[in-house]
Amino acid sequence: MKRKIIYICALIIGLAACKKEDHYYKAYLENAERYYPGALDSLAIYPGNGRAQVHMRLSTDPKIKRIRLVVTNDLNALRDTSYYNIAASEIGKEKNIFLDKLKETRYTVSARGFSAEGDSSKAMTATTSVEGERYGATVLSLNRVFNNFTTSPSGRKQALFFVETVGSGFSPLQGTWVYFDRSDNKRDSIFLAPLDFAVEFPTDIQPKGSISFVSYYKKTMFSLDNFQTNEKVISY
Numbered sequence: 001m002k003r004k005i006i007y008i009c010a011l012i013i014g015l016a017a018c019k020k021e022d023h024y025y026k027a028y029l030e031n032a033e034r035y036y037p038g039a040l041d042s043l044a045i046y047p048g049n050g051r052a053q054v055h056m057r058l059s060t061d062p063k064i065k066r067i068r069l070v071v072t073n074d075l076n077a078l079r080d081t082s083y084y085n086i087a088a089s090e091i092g093k094e095k096n097i098f099l100d101k102l103k104e105t106r107y108t109v110s111a112r113g114f115s116a117e118g119d120s121s122k123a124m125t126a127t128t129s130v131e132g133e134r135y136g137a138t139v140l141s142l143n144r145v146f147n148n149f150t151t152s153p154s155g156r157k158q159a160l161f162f163v164e165t166v167g168s169g170f171s172p173l174q175g176t177w178v179y180f181d182r183s184d185n186k187r188d189s190i191f192l193a194p195l196d197f198a199v200e201f202p203t204d205i206q207p208k209g210s211i212s213f214v215s216y217y218k219k220t221m222f223s224l225d226n227f228q229t230n231e232k233v234i235s236y
Helices: 002-017 024-032 133-139
Strands: 040-047 050-055 065-075 078-085 094-099 106-113 124-129 144-149 157-162 172-180 185-193 198-200 208-217 232-234
Touching: 040 124, 050 106, 050 124, 065 208, 157 172
Parallel strands: none
Antiparallel strands: 040 050, 050 094, 065 078, 065 106, 106 124, 144 157, 157 198, 172 185, 172 208, 208 232
C-alpha cells in the first residue's frame, strides 16, 4: 500500500512538471518573427526664426513607409506627433522636414521609421534652440562701424568700415547692404561681404548726400535665418 501511494505521488508530480513542447522557446519564436526596420541616420535640427529644419538620412531598408516625429519643448509638456509618408525614391537619401510656428525656446525631436505593418525602428533624438524676437532685439544695434569716406586709388569715392574680426572661424555677420543715390536720383546698393571693409561707389554717385547701410547677422553657423540691424545713415 505504501509503495502504491509513493507511485501515485510521483505520477502527480511528473504530470505537473510536464509542459507543452514549445514552452521554453515560444518567447524566442515570437521575438524572431518581429521585424525591426533600419534606423534613421544623422538626425539633426537646424534652428531658424520661429522655425526649424529636421534633417536626416533615411535607411536603405525599402520597408520603411513613413516617419513619425514627436516634438516637445521646454515651455510645456505637450507632445506634437506627426507622420510623413516616404516614397520609394526617397529610400537611402537625405530628407528635410520643416517645422513652423515655433516658440523661442529649446526643442527636442524624436524620430522613428515605420514599416507598413507598424514595426518601428530605433528612436533617434536631437535638440536645438529656436530663435525669435529676443535674439532679434540683440541684433538691432550690432550694425557695422563706419570709419570714414576717402578716395580710392581709381579716384572714386569710397566708404571705409572697421574690419570685423572672426575668432572661431564663424562670423555672425553675414554681410552689409550699403545704399546710395546716383546723380539721376535713382537709389542703388552695393553688398559688402563680412570680411571686406571698403565700398567703392560708381562715378555717378551724387556729389553731396548720404549713404545708409543695414547689416545681417545669424546666431550660429547652422542657423537658417538672418536677422537685420537698424539702418544707419551717414552724410557726406
